[in-house]
Structures are given as structure tokens and as C-alpha cells.
Amino acid sequence: MTVSIWQDKKISENCPEREFDIIIIGGGIAGLSCAYWLLKEDQDLQIALVEKNEIGDGATGRNAGFITCGSVEHFNRLIAKHGESEALEIWNFSETNLALLKEEIIRDKVAELDFEHKGSFSLASGHEEFKELKKSFELMQKLGIHVEILEQSDIKNRLGAEHFVGGIKYCNDASIHPMKLLNEIKRRCLLDPRFHLLENHEVYALEPSGDQKRVRTKKGELKAPIVVMATNGYSPLIHPYFKDKIFPTRGQILATSPVEPFMEGPCYANFVLDYFRQLPSGEMVIGGFRQLQKDAEIGYSDETSDTIQEALEDFLRRHIPNVSQAKITHRWTGIMGFSVDGQPMVGAIPGDEQIFFVGGFTAHGLGLAFHSGKCLADAMFDRSIPRFISARRF
Numbered sequence: 001m002t003v004s005i006w007q008d009k010k011i012s013e014n015c016p017e018r019e020f021d022i023i024i025i026g027g028g029i030a031g032l033s034c035a036y037w038l039l040k041e042d043q044d045l046q047i048a049l050v051e052k053n054e055i056g057d058g059a060t061g062r063n064a065g066f067i068t069c070g071s072v073e074h075f076n077r078l079i080a081k082h083g084e085s086e087a088l089e090i091w092n093f094s095e096t097n098l099a100l101l102k103e104e105i106i107r108d109k110v111a112e113l114d115f116e117h118k119g120s121f122s123l124a125s126g127h128e129e130f131k132e133l134k135k136s137f138e139l140m141q142k143l144g145i146h147v148e149i150l151e152q153s154d155i156k157n158r159l160g161a162e163h164f165v166g167g168i169k170y171c172n173d174a175s176i177h178p179m180k181l182l183n184e185i186k187r188r189c190l191l192d193p194r195f196h197l198l199e200n201h202e203v204y205a206l207e208p209s210g211d212q213k214r215v216r217t218k219k220g221e222l223k224a225p226i227v228v229m230a231t232n233g234y235s236p237l238i239h240p241y242f243k244d245k246i247f248p249t250r251g252q253i254l255a256t257s258p259v260e261p262f263m264e265g266p267c268y269a270n271f272v273l274d275y276f277r278q279l280p281s282g283e284m285v286i287g288g289f290r291q292l293q294k295d296a297e298i299g300y301s302d303e304t305s306d307t308i309q310e311a312l313e314d315f316l317r318r319h320i321p322n323v324s325q326a327k328i329t330h331r332w333t334g335i336m337g338f339s340v341d342g343q344p345m346v347g348a349i350p351g352d353e354q355i356f357f358v359g360g361f362t363a364h365g366l367g368l369a370f371h372s373g374k375c376l377a378d379a380m381f382d383r384s385i386p387r388f389i390s391a392r393r394f
């Protein structure tokens with residue numbers, strides 16, 4: 001949000017100025033993951049995390065809770081784009097993300113966080129897509145990735161889904177309650193007295209101030225030698241560097257009242273554009289269809305659209321008969337940050353090495369952001385990070 005000259009003067013006159021070693025902007029999974037890993041460094045760092053509303057107000061508190069490996073495209077396409085060795089590196093990076101989440105955060109809180117490690121599925125509505133899934137299956141098996149092919153009857157029996165011709169199971173994928181996960185990372189950070197959480201602090205300017213950076217917020221000015229932007233889809237509103245690199249893209253979801261559990265695991269459909277999942281408590285969550293109005297889904301609007309919501313309802317009726325009569329209880333949107341090449345970006349602004357950033361998760365942040373936060377700490381302390389997530393690739 002912009003700030004007028006009158007509001008700006010009032011803030012400077014009435015609010016205190018505070019100093020830290022590192023200021024992280026953004027209270028989603030990326031910002032909290034960065035805080036978590038930076039607090040683990042053997043350094044006496046005072047770290048502030050500033051969030052414009054409350055923790056989880058952005059995409060992290062609005063997503064479907066899939067923790068999936070790889071990228072938002074079938075593996076055969078990932079190889080066509082990146083080559084076999086980098087595609088495998090991208091896959092392994094997200095497998096490590098899940099392993100790190102389990103080791104560091106989930107630990108013995110599996111039930112408390114609604115964590116389920118049952119794999120995920122990608123379903124083809126047409127034979128062309130099934131051909132690609134079979135090709136992906138062959139390529140992945142050859143590389144030692146644990147996958148399984150499903151025929152039409154398996155899909156009906158194991159997932160209760162109809163009118164799909166075939167599918168693939170990614171056996172190591174998982175799902176979680178995204179807000180519970182976020183709150184657990186927050187809880188762990190707050191145990192450390194060097195961590196300062198400043199909610200309801202919207203940043204409206206980021207400026208140089210001597211050898212420091214001044215972060216102007218609605219509740220006063222903050223200063224630090226280092227700033228980390230973890231604002232994903234909102235990044236272009238704060239710094240022009242992101243205007244041609246991260247694109248705010250709206251996703252829409254609906255949820256139903258609970259029905260008896262019937263699905264083996266969460267599913268993607270239609271080239272990973274649409275997705276549905278039954279929560280452990282029985283509700284169905286279904287999202288996607290932004291391909292129906294691509295242009296309207298770019299930007300920051302929080303309004304759901306009839307076109308997409310109707311398509312989600314049609315999908316329920318056509319493909320998932322067990323919930324076709326369930327009541328629709330929630331409809332919502334969230335803003336994702338799509339990067340130019342679909343991979344996350346970690347690094348520092350060229351020519352301004354005091355501003356680091358991590359973002360561009362392209363609909364896949366739960367599968368990438370915890371590990372990317374670790375890479376952010378690596379980049380800050382001059383340790384190497386994979387080329388495919390380094391912002392130096394641009």
C-alpha cells in the first residue's frame with residue numbers, strides 16, 4: 001500500500017526507530033524458514049521478521065497443503081527444459097526439503113500438524129497426457145525415483161475419482177496443514193530470544209541509510225545492515241528488480257463439508273493445473289482452473305471469480321462423485337509468485353548486496369521454501385547454492 005506525505009510524517013514523528021542485524025520482510029513459509037536457518041548460524045544475530053498483517057496471511061495460509069517434489073510440470077517436460085542431470089537435481093532438492101522439514105520441524109508432531117506421508121498422484125483426463133505420464137514414469141524409474149503407474153480402474157478404486165484415463169503416483173510426496181506447519185516454525189523461532197516478530201508492520205519503503213538499510217513500516221522505522229525480502233508475489237511492489245522476474249498470480253480454491261475418508265492421497269489433474277485433496281477430517285479441498293482466465297488471474301485482487309468457482313464445482317460433480325452432494329463451505333484466493341522460469345530465486349540484488357531475497361516458488365512453496373531458506377543462509381555466508389535456484393542465473 002502507498003503512504004501519503006501526511007501519513008509518512010505522522011509515522012516518523014510518533015514511532016520509535018529500532019535496529020537489528022537482519023530484517024526479514026514477509027511472514028510466510030519462506031520468511032520463517034530463513035529466520036529458522038539464520039538463527040542456527042553460529043553468530044550473535046538479532047533478527048527481526050516484519051509481516052504486514054499476521055503470520056500466514058499470504059499464500060502460505062491459503063494453499064492446499066501438498067508437499068510435492070519436483071516442479072509444476074510433468075517430469076518429461078522438466079527434463080526437456082533442464083536436461084536430465086539438472087531435472088534430477090531439482091527433484092532431489094525438493095526431496096531434501098521434505099526430509100529437512102521432517103527432521104527439523106515435524107519430528108514427533110505428525111498427528112498434531114496433520115502430516116500425511118502417503119504420496120501424491122497426477123491424473124490424466126486424456127490419452128496424450130497419459131502418454132506423457134508413462135514417459136515420465138520410465139525416465140523417473142531409470143533415475144531411481146519411486147513412482148507407480150495407475151490404470152483407470154486403480155484410480156476409481158483407490159482415489160474415488162472418475163473419467164481419468166490413467167495416472168502416476170509419486171510415492172515420496174506428502175501433505176500437511178499449512179498453518180499448523182507455519183505456526184510450528186514460528187514457535188521454534190520464538191524460543192530464541194534473538195528473534196523478534198513484528199506483525200502488522202507493513203513495509204512501504206526500503207531505502208539506503210548510511211551503511212545500513214532503512215525499512216519504513218506503518219509502525220515505525222527499522223534499520224539493519226542486511227534485509228531479506230521473503231515477500232514472494234508481493235516482491236515487485238517493494239523493489240523494482242522483481243518487476244520482470246516474479247509475477248503475482250492468483251490461485252482459487254473451494255472446500256466442502258466433510259465426507260467419509262475415501263482417497264489414498266492428494267491428486268493433481270490436467271497437467272498439474274488443477275488439484276484436489278481430502279483432508280484427514282474429511283473435507284475436500286479443490287483448486288486450479290486459472291487457465292480459464294489467465295489475464296484476470298494476474299495481480300493482487302482477493303476476489304473469487306464466478307468462472308473459476310463454477311469450473312471447480314463442475315469438476316467436483318464430474319470427477320469426484322463421493323462429494324458431489326457435499327455442501328460448499330469456503331471459497332478463497334491467494335497470491336502466488338511465479339518466476340520467469342518456474343524455479344525459485346535465492347540471492348542478493350545485483351549491485352546492492354545488502355538486500356537478499358528468496359521467492360518465486362511458482363505454486364510450489366511447501367515443496368521448496370524450507371530448503372530454500374537454508375540456501376539463503378548459505379548464500380549470505382558465502383557458501384555455494386545450486387545454480388537452478390541461484391538468482392545469478394538471470
Ligand SMILES: Cc1cc2nc3c(=O)[nH]c(=O)nc-3n(C[C@H](O)[C@H](O)[C@H](O)COP(=O)(O)OP(=O)(O)OC[C@H]3O[C@@H](n4cnc5c(N)ncnc54)[C@H](O)[C@@H]3O)c2cc1C
Nearest residue numbers: 028029030052058059060063064066203251334364365366
Ligand atoms: C490457492 C493456492 C494453492 C496453493 N497450493 C499449494 C500447495 O498445495 N502446495 C504448495 O507447495 N504450494 C501451494 N501454493 C503455493 C504456496 O502457497 C506458496 O508457494 C508459498 O506459500 C509461498 O510462500 P512465501 O513465504 O514465499 O509467500 P507468502 O506466504 O505469500 O508470504 C509472503 C508474506 O509477505 C507479506 N508481505 C507482503 N508485502 C509486505 C509488506 N509490504 N510488508 C510486510 N509484509 C509483506 C505477506 O503478507 C505474506 O504473509 C498455493 C498457493 C495458492 C495461492
